[in-house]
Amino acid sequence: MDTATRIAELRLRIEDANRRYHGLDAPHITDAHYDALVRELEALERAHPELASTDSPTRKVGAAPSGRFAEVVHAVPMLSLGNAFEEGEVADFVRRIRERLDRDELAFSAEPKLDGLAISLRYENGVFVQGATRGDGATGENVTANLRTISVIPETLEGEGWPKVLEVRGEVYMARADFERWNEHARLHGGKVLANPRNGAAGSLRQIDSTLTAKRPLSFFAYGIGQVEGGTLPATHSATLAKLRDWGFPVSDLATVVEGVDGLLDYYRRIGDARDGLPFDIDGVVYKLDDIAGQREMGFVSRAPRWAIAHKFPAQEQATV
Ligand SMILES: Cc1c[n+]2nc(N)[nH]c2nc1OC(C)C
Numbered sequence: 001m002d003t004a005t006r007i008a009e010l011r012l013r014i015e016d017a018n019r020r021y022h023g024l025d026a027p028h029i030t031d032a033h034y035d036a037l038v039r040e041l042e043a044l045e046r047a048h049p050e051l052a053s054t055d056s057p058t059r060k061v062g063a064a065p066s067g068r069f070a071e072v073v074h075a076v077p078m079l080s081l082g083n084a085f086e087e088g089e090v091a092d093f094v095r096r097i098r099e100r101l102d103r104d105e106l107a108f109s110a111e112p113k114l115d116g117l118a119i120s121l122r123y124e125n126g127v128f129v130q131g132a133t134r135g136d137g138a139t140g141e142n143v144t145a146n147l148r149t150i151s152v153i154p155e156t157l158e159g160e161g162w163p164k165v166l167e168v169r170g171e172v173y174m175a176r177a178d179f180e181r182w183n184e185h186a187r188l189h190g191g192k193v194l195a196n197p198r199n200g201a202a203g204s205l206r207q208i209d210s211t212l213t214a215k216r217p218l219s220f221f222a223y224g225i226g227q228v229e230g231g232t233l234p235a236t237h238s239a240t241l242a243k244l245r246d247w248g249f250p251v252s253d254l255a256t257v258v259e260g261v262d263g264l265l266d267y268y269r270r271i272g273d274a275r276d277g278l279p280f281d282i283d284g285v286v287y288k289l290d291d292i293a294g295q296r297e298m299g300f301v302s303r304a305p306r307w308a309i310a311h312k313f314p315a316q317e318q319a320t321v
Pocket residue numbers: 079080081111112113114118223224286288305308
């Protein structure tokens with residue numbers, strides 16, 4: 001098969017998988033298979049720039065909103081993350097930052113990458129006013145009513161010193177124990193048996209009727225910030241996470257600060273060893289340059305930051321198809 005045909009075929013398969021994963025919350029291929037298709041397409045597009053195109057799925061995030069909810073335009077786009085699968089790619093990630101910032105010692109915030117649904121929570125004068133899904137990164141779906149049913153998401157901010165406008169980014173997820181309990185009940189009483197916790201979370205949040213969402217055991221971890229107005233945030237990501245805790249948001253206690261490649265890889269191994277014992281599904285860990293000024297200097301490539309990367313674990317799931 002010639003390259004152009006292969007590229008066209010990959011684009012169709014990836015776009016179809018995106019629609020199923022983001023739109024219907026019912027993926028039909030494993031995440032590992034999806035990642036492999038994307039990496040093959042990215043490699044072919046790099047090798048054949050004459051065949052690359054701006055509407056390729058390698059340049060988009062998620063999927064367009066479904067039309068079932070009001071749309072929310074994200075003031076700060078919700079981007080996806082570049083992926084690393086091998087240690088060498090992590091070393092390259094750190095080297096690029098060291099060279100560009102001309103710094104030897106680099107501190108990173110290292111966090112678990114929860115396998116849930118990315119959402120953005122907007123607070124004005126400390127009050128939760130709007131919540132949205134990532135959607136395609138630029139425009140998401142207004143799921144505020146559904147998010148209000150998640151008890152760990154604060155209706156009003158605690159503590160003090162929060163900005164007038166604060167957008168908090170994070171992951172809505174379903175803990176494994178809650179997932180098992182839900183399916184046990186569903187099997188006995190004929191409710192909807194969920195395929196996996198991620199689909200359970202995504203499906204719950206995308207319910208039109210939020211009384212149905214309220215019945216599902218969802219949780220949330222904050223992992224970042226979107227728009228901020230009328231206030232300042234700390235100079236590092238880790239100090240910002242500490243502030244989010246003070247203001248009432250759950251933040252994973254697995255988040256920590258590590259130094260350099262060795263610190264990152266040690267963290268990856270430690271979380272990898274602990275993975276099966278965690279109360280929630282993760283599909284990797286996320287490394288972020290801790291210094292916010294350095295993040296700004298690194299900027300973004302077409303759809304993901306240069307200053308952050310997800311280091312994925314080998315697939316655990318059995319093929320669903
Ligand atoms: C997409 C994403 C996902 N996660 N997950 C964590 N823990 N942090 C994090 N950051 C993300 O994106 C920012 C680096 C912009």
